[in-house]
Amino acid sequence: MAKNIQSLERAAAMLRLLAGGERRLGLSDIASALGLAKGTAHGILRTLQHEGFVEQDPTSGRYQLGAELLRLGNSYLDVHELRARALVWTDDLARSSGESVHLGVLHQHGVLIVHHVFRPDDSRQVLEVGAMHPLHSTALGKVLCAYDPVAHSEVTEGERQSFTPRTVTGEQEFEALLDTVRARGWAADAEETWEGVAAVAAPVHDRRRMPVGAVAVTGAVERVRPGGELRPELITAVRDCARAVSRDLGANRF
Amino acid sequence: MTDAHTTGPFIAAIDQGTTSSRCIVFDKDGRIVSVDQKEHEQIFPKPGWVEHDAKEIWENVQEVVAGAIVKAGVTSADVKAIGITNQRETTLLWDKNTGEPVHNALVWQDTRTDALCKELGRNVGQDRFRRETGLPLASYFAGPKVRWLLDNVEGLRERAERGDILFGTMDSWVIWNLTGGTDGGVHVTDVTNASRTMLMNLSRMEWDERICSSIGVPTAVLPEIRSSAEVYGNAKGGVLDGVPVASALGDQQAALFGQTCFAEGEAKSTYGTGTFMLMNTGHTPVNSYNGLLTTVGYRIGDQKPVYALEGSIAVTGSLVQWMRDQMGLIKSAAEIETLASSVEDNGGAYFVPAFSGLFAPYWRPDARGVITGLTRYVTKAHIARAVLEATAWQTREISDAMTKDSGVELTALKVDGGMTSNNLLMQTLSDFLDAPVVRPMVAETTCLGAAYAAGLAVGFWPDTDALRANWRRAAEWTPRMDAATRDREYKSWLKAVQRSMSWLDEDTAAEE
Numbered sequence: 031m032a033k034n035i036q037s038l039e040r041a042a043a044m045l046r047l048l049a050g051g052e053r054r055l056g057l058s059d060i061a062s063a064l065g066l067a068k069g070t071a072h073g074i075l076r077t078l079q080h081e082g083f084v085e086q087d088p089t090s091g092r093y094q095l096g097a098e099l100l101r102l103g104n105s106y107l108d109v110h111e112l113r114a115r116a117l118v119w120t121d122d123l124a125r126s127s128g129e130s131v132h133l134g135v136l137h138q139h140g141v142l143i144v145h146h147v148f149r150p151d152d153s154r155q156v157l158e159v160g161a162m163h164p165l166h167s168t169a170l171g172k173v174l175c176a177y178d179p180v181a182h183s184e185v186t187e188g189e190r191q192s193f194t195p196r197t198v199t200g201e202q203e204f205e206a207l208l209d210t211v212r213a214r215g216w217a218a219d220a221e222e223t224w225e226g227v228a229a230v231a232a233p234v235h236d237r238r239r240m241p242v243g244a245v246a247v248t249g250a251v252e253r254v255r256p257g258g259e260l261r262p263e264l265i266t267a268v269r270d271c272a273r274a275v276s277r278d279l280g281a282n283r284f
Numbered sequence: 285m286t287d288a289h290t291t292g293p294f295i296a297a298i299d300q301g302t303t304s305s306r307c308i309v310f311d312k313d314g315r316i317v318s319v320d321q322k323e324h325e326q327i328f329p330k331p332g333w334v335e336h337d338a339k340e341i342w343e344n345v346q347e348v349v350a351g352a353i354v355k356a357g358v359t360s361a362d363v364k365a366i367g368i369t370n371q372r373e374t375t376l377l378w379d380k381n382t383g384e385p386v387h388n389a390l391v392w393q394d395t396r397t398d399a400l401c402k403e404l405g406r407n408v409g410q411d412r413f414r415r416e417t418g419l420p421l422a423s424y425f426a427g428p429k430v431r432w433l434l435d436n437v438e439g440l441r442e443r444a445e446r447g448d449i450l451f452g453t454m455d456s457w458v459i460w461n462l463t464g465g466t467d468g469g470v471h472v473t474d475v476t477n478a479s480r481t482m483l484m485n486l487s488r489m490e491w492d493e494r495i496c497s498s499i500g501v502p503t504a505v506l507p508e509i510r511s512s513a514e515v516y517g518n519a520k521g522g523v524l525d526g527v528p529v530a531s532a533l534g535d536q537q538a539a540l541f542g543q544t545c546f547a548e549g550e551a552k553s554t555y556g557t558g559t560f561m562l563m564n565t566g567h568t569p570v571n572s573y574n575g576l577l578t579t580v581g582y583r584i585g586d587q588k589p590v591y592a593l594e595g596s597i598a599v600t601g602s603l604v605q606w607m608r609d610q611m612g613l614i615k616s617a618a619e620i621e622t623l624a625s626s627v628e629d630n631g632g633a634y635f636v637p638a639f640s641g642l643f644a645p646y647w648r649p650d651a652r653g654v655i656t657g658l659t660r661y662v663t664k665a666h667i668a669r670a671v672l673e674a675t676a677w678q679t680r681e682i683s684d685a686m687t688k689d690s691g692v693e694l695t696a697l698k699v700d701g702g703m704t705s706n707n708l709l710m711q712t713l714s715d716f717l718d719a720p721v722v723r724p725m726v727a728e729t730t731c732l733g734a735a736y737a738a739g740l741a742v743g744f745w746p747d748t749d750a751l752r753a754n755w756r757r758a759a760e761w762t763p764r765m766d767a768a769t770r771d772r773e774y775k776s777w778l779k780a781v782q783r784s785m786s787w788l789d790e791d792t793a794a795e796e
Contacts, residue, residue, distance in 0.1 A: 125726075150758075152756070
């Protein structure tokens with residue numbers, strides 16, 4: 031059996047100590063309870079504090095468990111919370127782009143549409159909330175595959191169906207495509223899922239920088255990619271929107 | 285955003301609300317350019333009493349206006365007009381020579397005038413002034429609050445009769461200060477705010493001297509009643525020095541305007557802590573025999589006034605908060621949808637949230653909340669579903685009352701407010717109303733309404749058709765429920781409502 035990492039064991043012991051009985055402990059209490067030198071204990075506490083697992087009371091200087099631990103405990107983000115946070119930003123994105131906006135999350139090997147804003151042209155449109163879109167061919171799906179390891183393993187293990195002649199199905203080609211997505215920070219779909227439809231999407235991160243979803247602008251290929259080129263202002267707009275939602279979810283500026 | 289909409293010109297809207305003051309700068313397409321907001325203190329001197337410090341509010345208004353202008357990166361030259369919308373009925377008296385409030389503002393929720401209202405009803409009851417004002421005698425409205433202040437602040441009545449004291453709802457206070465205060469500030473209110481005082485005659489659009497003297501309000505304190513969209517004066521000092529102040533609308537009327545409900549029969553419903561539904565009834569005030577209020581919707585310049593019927597639901601968003609904070613069944617308000625979506629239906633459970641009695645259309649203060657239809661089968665998810673259904677059924681009841689009073693069937697309901705992000709609720713609403721439910725693209729319809737009215741007054745927008753063209757549908761829910769299910773469920777809901785009534789004994793209800 032491999033040797034365990036001592037500092038991690040000590041950190042775990044500290045968390046257990048702080049979780050039991052007394053809620054707030056001073057540095058010397060912690061050090062003596064665990065039989066550590068004060069300097070060693072302080073170094074570990076500082077690291078835990080930096081990660082948000084431990085908080086220090088500013089007046090007494092005593093330590094307690096941090097909010098990050100609670101977040102780990104309820105780690106999933108409620109999709110309805112995501113929609114509520116995204117509402118104003120996605121409205122504005124639809125308005126500025128003149129196209130429809132979708133917010134998607136990973137769900138059962140596909141993209142679940144959790145929010146949909148109509149294209150602002152007063153035409154008859156049907157709310158697509160609850161619809162499932164494919165992971166490998168849509169802009170939303172590609173963003174999820176590029177940033178979320180779970181989505182990535184699902185898409186590589188599953189079958190990648192060809193919907194149009196433009197759908198990318200080959201493994202190496204697909205991986206290269208995801209590399210580009212990661213390098214640029216956005217993904218596109220140029221008639222790869224539906225004929226005549228193009229989209230661009232960007233990732234939404236939560237406060238722990240985990241990818242929790244993606245936001246996309248979708249429209250007729252001739253408007254989204256006039257002359258075969260994606261309109262650059264759409265890319266900026268969709269990325270701005272994704273960043274704004276991420277900020278609302280507590281992610282730091284990046 | 286990316287497309288440059290910061291080239292202007294712009295309209296600035298001030299929303300002086302119950303918990304905060306906000307300023308939003310809008311461009312010509314009705315899109316938001318910048319927002320600034322500041323909360324103010326809620327003062328609770330006694331149970332049931334709620335006050336605001338009007339000085340604090342005016343300072344906050346100046347701050348958020350400056351904040352929004354800075355964030356927008358524009359100057360007063362780019363701003364063509366200022367529009368005002370405000371918490372309705374909140375009442376202030378101030379000294380016109382010093383600009384000092386004589387007392388904190390009495391907030392609309394404040395119930396200290398309950399006994400006074402009963403007394404004012406004399407042998408007629410709460411409908412004594414209803415024919416003229418469209419309102420029942422209830423503690424919300426401003427007139428009795430003015431009387432309370434005159435009776436309870438020492439020496440105030442004498443000062444008022446000497447002509448040193450001005451009365452205003454928050455629109456008047458903000459406009460008076462914006463236009464110079466003691467240095468030539470204009471003392472005006474608009475028809476929508478005036479219609480919430482119980483002092484204005486609805487068909488004449490003038491202060492009703494007989495009612496003023498019955499309630500005990502000297503006409504010397506009253507502001508001049510103006511339309512909702514005209515230039516009242518120019519801002520004096522501050523970042524918007526010289527910009528015309530060109531609209532005032534009570535918050536719910538502003539939302540009606542922002543939702544562009546300009547045609548008879550068009551209605552909007554705002555889903556917040558409580559819910560307010562208003563329906564445009566055209567140029568005639570419609571008397572309600574079904575527990576609704578008759579109010580002024582808006583008046584543009586010297587055009588004919590447009591009236592509205594109003595129904596309010598006391599507990600909607602606050603029921604979801606109750607599920608989160610008191611019951612601990614959910615961690616965030618949005619999670620109610622997750623929990624409710626985990627089941628197909630309500631499992632036979634109905635929740636009537638009559639926490640402080642039943643409002644429109646019943647007006648039963650003796651009612652209290654009930655959850656009924658419980659069996660061992662019912663889970664917390666069914667209760668969550670019943671919570672959302674309660675909001676939808678209460679909307680249906682108000683919509684039915686509006687149809688009865690006005691004779692106009694609801695063709696579609698325009699919605700706004702925080703709860704519109706709840707997809708299941710919006711679908712349920714459409715199912716229960718058997719009508720499409722439509723959400724517009726700008727959620728800030730209250731500020732937008734004030735901006736629209738101000739923009740119309742200065743010619744920034746030519747007419748209401750131009751505003752309609754700005755309106756964008758962000759989502760629409762259409763009914764999916766079959767008629768038989770809807771009728772059966774409605775019947776059960778109405779039975780549940782009956783169960784909530786007469787919980788309090790008559791004398792306890794009177795005391796509360």
